[in-house]
Amino acid sequence: MNNKALNIVKRVLLAIALPAIVYLILGIIRPDIYFSFNTLIMQLTQTMKLTLVGWAMLFGMSVGLFDFSVGSRIILAGLVGIHMSQFMGVIGFVLGVVVTSLILAGITGAAFAGLRIPSIITGYAMLLIFESIATIYQKKFTVIVTDNIAIFGKAPGIYVLTIVAFVLIYVVFNNTKFGYQIKAIGGNEAVARSMGIKAVQLKLLTYIVGGAFLSIAALVEVGYTGSVTAKTSMQSMQSCFTPMMGVMIGMNLASCNPVVGSFIGSFCISIVGSGLVALGIESRLQNVVVGLFLLVFLGLKGNSDRLSHLFSRKKKEAVNIN
Amino acid sequence: MGASTPVVEVKNIYKSFSSTRALQDVSLAVYPGEVRGLIGENGSGKSTLSAIISGNLKADEGSMFLFGEPYAPANSFEASEKGVSMIVQEQGTISTVSVAANIFAGRESQFCKLGILNSKKLSAEAQKLLDKVGVSDIKADAPVAGLSFEDRKLVEIARAFYKLPELFIVDETTTALPQKGRNILYGLIKMLKKEGKSVLFISHDIDELIEVCDTVTILRDGRFIATLEEGEMEAKKMKELMVGREVADNFYRNDSNCTCVADKPMLTVKDLSCGILKDISFELKTGEILGLAGLSDCGIHEVGKAIFGLLHRESGTVTVGDGTQIHTPSEAIKKRVGFMSKNRDTESMLISMNIQENVVLPSLDHLKVAGFFIPPKKEKELASEWCGKLNVKMRDLKQSCAELSGGNKQKIVLAKWLGNGSEVFILDCPTRGIDIGVKEAIYRIMEDLKSQGKSIIMISEELPEVIGMSDRILVMKDGRIVKEFDRGPELTENSIIQYMI
Numbered sequence: 001m002n003n004k005a006l007n008i009v010k011r012v013l014l015a016i017a018l019p020a021i022v023y024l025i026l027g028i029i030r031p032d033i034y035f036s037f038n039t040l041i042m043q044l045t046q047t048m049k050l051t052l053v054g055w056a057m058l059f060g061m062s063v064g065l066f067d068f069s070v071g072s073r074i075i076l077a078g079l080v081g082i083h084m085s086q087f088m089g090v091i092g093f094v095l096g097v098v099v100t101s102l103i104l105a106g107i108t109g110a111a112f113a114g115l116r117i118p119s120i121i122t123g124y125a126m127l128l129i130f131e132s133i134a135t136i137y138q139k140k141f142t143v144i145v146t147d148n149i150a151i152f153g154k155a156p157g158i159y160v161l162t163i164v165a166f167v168l169i170y171v172v173f174n175n176t177k178f179g180y181q182i183k184a185i186g187g188n189e190a191v192a193r194s195m196g197i198k199a200v201q202l203k204l205l206t207y208i209v210g211g212a213f214l215s216i217a218a219l220v221e222v223g224y225t226g227s228v229t230a231k232t233s234m235q236s237m238q239s240c241f242t243p244m245m246g247v248m249i250g251m252n253l254a255s256c257n258p259v260v261g262s263f264i265g266s267f268c269i270s271i272v273g274s275g276l277v278a279l280g281i282e283s284r285l286q287n288v289v290v291g292l293f294l295l296v297f298l299g300l301k302g303n304s305d306r307l308s309h310l311f312s313r314k315k316k317e318a319v320n321i322n
Numbered sequence: 323m324g325a326s327t328p329v330v331e332v333k334n335i336y337k338s339f340s341s342t343r344a345l346q347d348v349s350l351a352v353y354p355g356e357v358r359g360l361i362g363e364n365g366s367g368k369s370t371l372s373a374i375i376s377g378n379l380k381a382d383e384g385s386m387f388l389f390g391e392p393y394a395p396a397n398s399f400e401a402s403e404k405g406v407s408m409i410v411q412e413q414g415t416i417s418t419v420s421v422a423a424n425i426f427a428g429r430e431s432q433f434c435k436l437g438i439l440n441s442k443k444l445s446a447e448a449q450k451l452l453d454k455v456g457v458s459d460i461k462a463d464a465p466v467a468g469l470s471f472e473d474r475k476l477v478e479i480a481r482a483f484y485k486l487p488e489l490f491i492v493d494e495t496t497t498a499l500p501q502k503g504r505n506i507l508y509g510l511i512k513m514l515k516k517e518g519k520s521v522l523f524i525s526h527d528i529d530e531l532i533e534v535c536d537t538v539t540i541l542r543d544g545r546f547i548a549t550l551e552e553g554e555m556e557a558k559k560m561k562e563l564m565v566g567r568e569v570a571d572n573f574y575r576n577d578s579n580c581t582c583v584a585d586k587p588m589l590t591v592k593d594l595s596c597g598i599l600k601d602i603s604f605e606l607k608t609g610e611i612l613g614l615a616g617l618s619d620c621g622i623h624e625v626g627k628a629i630f631g632l633l634h635r636e637s638g639t640v641t642v643g644d645g646t647q648i649h650t651p652s653e654a655i656k657k658r659v660g661f662m663s664k665n666r667d668t669e670s671m672l673i674s675m676n677i678q679e680n681v682v683l684p685s686l687d688h689l690k691v692a693g694f695f696i697p698p699k700k701e702k703e704l705a706s707e708w709c710g711k712l713n714v715k716m717r718d719l720k721q722s723c724a725e726l727s728g729g730n731k732q733k734i735v736l737a738k739w740l741g742n743g744s745e746v747f748i749l750d751c752p753t754r755g756i757d758i759g760v761k762e763a764i765y766r767i768m769e770d771l772k773s774q775g776k777s778i779i780m781i782s783e784e785l786p787e788v789i790g791m792s793d794r795i796l797v798m799k800d801g802r803i804v805k806e807f808d809r810g811p812e813l814t815e816n817s818i819i820q821y822m823i
Binding site for chain 2: 177186194196
């Protein structure tokens with residue numbers, strides 16, 4: 001095997017090491033649950049749902065934008081989509097979700113770019129607005145979910161959508177000018193500007209492109225759950241935290257691309273979460289464990305140099321003693 | 323010197339970054355009252371060694387001693403508390419807080435009573451220190467963000483002198499300072515020497531090293547090569563020990579007359595006013611190297627930024643050869659104008675990205691297939707071609723730029739604009755902080771570009787290189803062009819200096 005092939009094998013092994021270790025540990029604790037095909041399929045489905053939202057957030061997070069309005073946008077786009085499906089069937093559902101998602105993303109992006117306020121504040125404000133609109137919308141229109149839209153949340157629909165989304169986001173992130181410029185802005189905005197990159201326009205575009213991917217996530221979410229309920233008091237915000245954690249893990253997995261990394265990160269979060277359910281741990285404590293998992297992973301990653309230095313020193317000391 | 327206990331002694335130091343061996347078995351001792359020079363090519367390990375001594379990095383192997391006692395600082399603050407302070411080439415201040423807060427960063431508790439910070443006392447102490455160091459014109463209450471790069475360096479120096487350091491490490495800082503700042507630094511070094519303190523002085527300027535240092539240690543490829551005592555410090559010998567081969571005495575252009583096409587301007591700047599700049603007008607001819615000379619704060623650096631569209635212009639126009647006016651960096655790049663900033667790491671290069679990504683970034687439009695897709699093969703070919711032509715020392719194209727030496731970083735910035743097919747190059751201090759080997763390579767690239775009919779604006783504070791490389795020199799003072807010189811054998815530094823000051 002030549003060096004290049006060896007490097008690829010090494011990177012693949014490193015990339016799958018984290019979920020494999022987590023899976024193995026949980027499998028040893030509960031072999032009856034974890035070492036079964038059905039559980040794996042269930043966790044993969046859960047992972048896809050998380051990853052699709054995570055991918056939609058990846059563009060923004062790569063340029064330092066944190067948008068907490070994502071959950072409220074899924075709900076509102078889902079409501080409009082379901083409403084339209086009553087008149088135009090599946091096509092109406094898809095159109096309603098995609099167009100609404102793009103419009104909401106455009107409005108959020110325009111608010112950020114136009115008012116030049118931090119993305120977190122813009123996200124909070126838009127979340128409050130979108131949650132209220134969704135509540136009014138649900139009251140005003142009778143929104144009934146039809147069976148035919150479930151194809152987006154079940155196999156093979158969810159797999160097809162995830163694969164299509166993966167190919168699209170991989171190409172956009174790695175093989176387009178937009179993807180390159182995102183990495184440049186994330187690396188150093190001042191330098192990126194000096195290379196002719198229009199930072200504000202690019203950030204606005206990350207909202208819109210992210211919105212397009214979010215529409216795929218909304219199709220899957222509504223199809224999977226078979227219902228959409230408007231939320232208030234910032235409850236919709238919770239739905240963006242778990243995917244965000246997956247992306248954070250993905251962006252910190254040195255051995256692989258953030259797009260693939262986000263999937264791996266989401267898979268880890270998913271198996272940890274479902275493992276806790278299987279172990280009968282109370283839902284509030286589950287968040288504590290998932291949070292701790294993220295801290296441990298990022299802590300290990302951030303201190304990898306110190307740890308390798310420590311291990312190499314211990315190894316040398318052991319050799320000297322022998 | 324050798325009889326007393328060394329202030330700092332490092333023994334058999336090894337340090338690697340991934341597969342790159344930065345230091346191999348390096349030993350060194352600096353004695354009280356000694357000003358020790360440290361010289362070597364980019365990537366020779368000077369900065370790594372100084373970072374280890376100052377607590378910014380940890381050695382993989384080896385030991386260090388401070389006045390004979392084991393010394394292993396956990397970080398730069400601990401090193402500073404023990405008497406080892408360092409100032410570096412790149413920016414080392416916090417821009418979001420005041421000068422005073424920067425000077426006493428980490429030592430605020432001495433100005434606190436019951437948890438309340440006495441900011442008045444903090445500012446007063448900081449001002450005292452600034453006055454003592456000789457930079458009274460910098461006000462302690464001023465926000466650092468409003469200071470020039472040079473003044474920020476002086477703030478760093480003041481911070482290092484809060485407690486007179488036992489060992490003061492100067493890592494290529496003089497290239498970031500104007501003459502006034504350099505004089506302040508030289509004065510402080512003399513004062514330290516008189517007080518029996520030591521200095522480790524890193525610079526690429528051999529004449530400066532001979533002038534300032536008592537002894538000089540030479541590193542090459544991470545290894546100790548030699549230490550020269552005062553009588554042995556001779557420029558040619560030092561260069562040869564650094565490079566490991568014989569080097570030419572003069573590496574500038576050999577021709578002594580202007581050789582460019584006069585009637586075909588590549589760039590026209592007309593009545594440009596912007597901040598300090600007032601009514602700047604000139605034409606850049608085809609195949610011309612136009613030198614911009616002047617003191618650091620006279621506006622020469624702003625000219626480059628303003629032409630490229632990085633500064634907001636109050637008035638005036640910048641027009642390229644085909645008559646199109648440029649206002650923004652994206653317009654400039656489209657019209658094949660490239661800009662290399664003086665502050666490489668913070669303004670010219672994406673340190674967190676790899677070599678390939680940096681090189682291809684301005685060329686993405688040329689690489690696109692079907693209007694959007696950038697084939698990885700084409701990216702690799704472009705980056706590989708230019709890194710090969712410029713002989714960049716690297717592991718592979720995916721190596722992070724943060725791991726490269728200063729000279730190689732500079733080559734990557736050049737590769738970026740060469741790969742983009744730029745016709746006009748604005749090079750602000752193109753040889754700042756790089757060794758003579760890379761310097762020579764950059765001068766040859768500039769000559770090559772000139773021979774291809776490309777034009778260069780070379781902004782530099784180093785008069786020998788401006789004289790040695792330019793077809794024409796514009797001298798600036800207080801934001802205005804005050805004199806123009808043509809290339810010629812009679813042109814000397816003195817004739818230019820009288821218009822600069």
